[in-house]
Amino acid sequence: MISNTFKVIVGLIACFTCMVYVQSCKKDIFLVTIPNNMQFKEKLSDYQIFQGTPSDLIPEATFKVYELSTALFTDYAEKQRLIKLPGGTKLTPTGDGLPNFPDGTILVKTFYYYKDKQNHLLGKKIIETRLLIKEQDKWNVATYKWDNEQNDAVLITAGATENVSWVDEHGISKTVNYHIPSNTECNTCHQSAEISMPIGFKLHNLNREVTRSGTPINQLTHLQREGIFGNINPTSFSRLPNWENTSHTLEERARAYLDVNCAHCHNDQGVCKRLVLRPAYEIPFNKTFLENYKKSIVIQLENKRMPKLGTTIKHSEGIALLKAYLATL
Template sequence: MIKQHFKINLLFFIFILGFFSSCNKDEIEYLVTEDTEEFKEKLSDYNIYDGALKNLIPTEDYHLYEIASPLFTNYAKKQRLIKLPPNSKMTKIDDLNPSFPDGTIIVKTFYYHIDDRNPSLGNKIIETRLLIKSKGLWNVGTYIWNDSQTEAVFSLDGQSKNVAWIDKNGNEKSVIYEIPKKQDCIVCHQNNAEISPIGPKLRNMNMDVSRNGEIINQLAYFQSIGMLDDFDHNLIGSLGNYFDESIPLDERGRAYFEMNCAHCHNPQGFSEAAKKGLDFRRETSLENTGILNKKQQIDRVIKDVYMPWIGTTTLDEEGYAVVHDYLNSL
């Protein structure tokens, strides 16, 4: 029995070596992108927030957007904002990313509640990431918040921080939170050798939200305030929330893979990931994803926190449960 157990573990170790042999960060060739935007030194220079920055109250130029299925980042909460230039709007192409006008700023701020049971006790804000479109190209910038929560400063070098909080069940939690380097951002955000947004696909924003005290489809809301061109949101796809048990398990599993894996694992994504022969985009047929041939390996890689490759140092227990159940159903 001991020999058999050792053999199984050895085989998995060999698989892991093969799966990640070309993903050694010190050896691979990273995408080099052209910078068309010079980032400001301080986050406050962008006039994103009214009043004290730590309250995260956006100015009227920055609009909240929500997504149905998020990327897991060590249980951090995220505020997502978008600013468009005056007299411009997003334009539908399909149900993926819309066409964004030059001058668009996408803001994502990562934070933890001090106590998830009582958010009014305040937050610990870690970082804010900006995507700015300039001269037809997207530029990535990261701002690290200070301990007093009064300012965030531009950084190319990343940082690791120990973060502690109390979860919704009253358990004390802690994590080593990794703020990405610029190159780490480019790894995940590259598509066809250019930087592009990941979260704000139309199908991932095609959901009901609360605005001005009313429940309204988010795309319809953007249209009503002139941020998005006119089309029938009922005629495009909707990704769905992978935690929503009212939708079929296969849709939930594919939604998790799309938002947590497909930004790298697709033919136009990060080159080292593309070599693995996995294509987790939702529009790819199940037979062509590679999932059926590597179900057990994918399950173990996620469970042992080898993936997602950047920004994850602890297991997404709830997300893993969705993936595990989905893979076992195939």
């Protein structure tokens, strides 16, 4: 029996019957369970994240908004990202990746859909809010499902499904059976060497221009002024391209997309560590194995949904980008 290998079976003879056992890697085989070391509150409102009408998603002053240059695809959902640090603390950069976070850090991500992306005044439907809280040097995960009245969200651990309909930016009506992940599913993507970690809050993905109070400003500079970072020089860090910005090369855009949507699993410490692909943006091209496996990747894009967790539908725009890029290799 051959298992846990990428070797090719050779020496088979035509018209000779062989019995081959294929071990599947579908469904729950890769799920990772990492217990929390803290008790989460039953209601999202207990964390006092939002002020005023909860569905307006206006953060309290201690929760700071941040944006990413390239974001993970999640069934076309909109996302609001917030960070809160304990009083008297700041983040310490360690390079282009994740900074050092103090105990007590809270990362908040809320998922919602505008009822009509052409007219935001028609309102939105908030689906879930995910929390990452660091306690005793360990990241803990929790998911809160918003109620139908959009007044609050309750803690869930086993996941849930929510049917959502909306009109996209082109005026096309769409629907999705949105899947709210379980704790185990959250940990599976967020784990590195079986330790939960943030994914998106990396310096190179934060190093971008944003608009605050009507004025463009580098986001790292803004977060410094907001007390999240100490003295920080944005030019000391690289910038991850925005995959949707066509002023970047096709390779830059595709590599950025792969970095955010694939590299958190496809790395030496991730859940797909046994697979050879290493698509992180900082990895030299000749060590990514993208060219070696481009045909296999295209087949996966056309016939399967990736990433497997966190999505229920294919990202047609992302697939088109990757296929165009792979065709150049």
